[in-house]
Amino acid sequence: MITYHNLGPHQTLRTDASGMPLEWLNCEQVAKLLALDMVQYQFGTTITRLHGGINAKSGKQSFYDIPAIIGTKGYNNHIHKQLAQYVPPLNNQTLFKRDQNLCLYCGQVFNRHELSRDHVTPVSQGGKDLWTNVVTSCKRCNNHKADRTPLQANMRLLAIPFAPNYAEYIFLQNKNIIADQMNFLMSHFPKKSPFRQLRS
Structure with a gap:
């Protein structure tokens, strides 16, 4: 035993x-x-x-x-x-941990269920679902940004997304x-x- x-x-x-x-x-x-x-x-x-x-x-x-x-x-x-x-494979759990549960637009920390994956360059504008094009966003900021780039939405991105080694x-x-x-x-x-x- x-x-x-x-x-x-x-x-x-x-x-x-x-x-x-x-x-x-x-x-x-x-x-x-x-x-x-x-x-x-x-x-x-x-x-x-x-x-x-x-x-x-x-x-x-x-x-x-x-x-x-x-x-x-x-x-x-x-x-x-x-x-x-x-x-590495991209999934929300590791993305949110990469960004430390921080919305990279408003700068606030959230619980995981309050977060979403945002494509910096939207898929509708040719953006890819890659580590270097996605950031953690609170749902409010993601809804406000919608299908726009940060520049188009007049929103500042707080960090540059990167692919972990x-x-x-x-x-x-x-x-x-x-x-x-x-x-x-x-x-x-x-x-x-x-x-x-x-x-x-």
């Missing part, structure tokens, strides 16, 4: 052997990699302890301390090239990132990334 000790909402960041961030794993997935001896290194805060069965001979219960970050064995140069050119996208996928993980991910952000200003 498996039991948990101090299990929080945190996940482990998995990297490859070279330190390239790959994905978030839950504690069971990490324990499986540890049991299969697929983890090359681990570091950071222990986020939980996973308890297993009791050894019949020793009477001791087995456990794994689940770390904040693990590096798994193996390196694939092809994957590194793909990730360097990776454009792979490390930034991994950051956007997790709501509960601890300091160890944030510091690690930040080392993979572009130098001018707005996420460099954030702290866990």
Whole structure:
């Protein structure tokens, strides 16, 4: 039987052997990699302890301390090239997190259900549904802007939309990132990334 000790909402960041961030794993997935001896290194805060069965001979219960970050064995140069050119899928959840739930027209922070995706250059005017052409907008501002560009609507855009790189996208996928993980991910952000200003 498996039991948990101090299990929080945190996940482990998995990297490859070279330190390239790959994905978030839950504690069971990490324990499986540890049991299969697929983890090359681990570091950071222990986020939980996973308890297993009791050894019949020793009477001791087995456990794994689940770390904040693990590096798994193996390196694939092809994957590194793909990730360097990776454009993440666009969805409202990650868009709103990219813009920190801030309407990029009025500058106010809103709950997610009060936000919408706005096309800076409207689709009706040839705008594309791309990271570099969409921003988070409150519904009031989006309705006011309608099918116009910010210039046509006389509305100021507070930030230039950008496509996150792979490390930034991994950051956007997790709501509960601890300091160890944030510091690690930040080392993979572009130098001018707005996420460099954030702290866990």
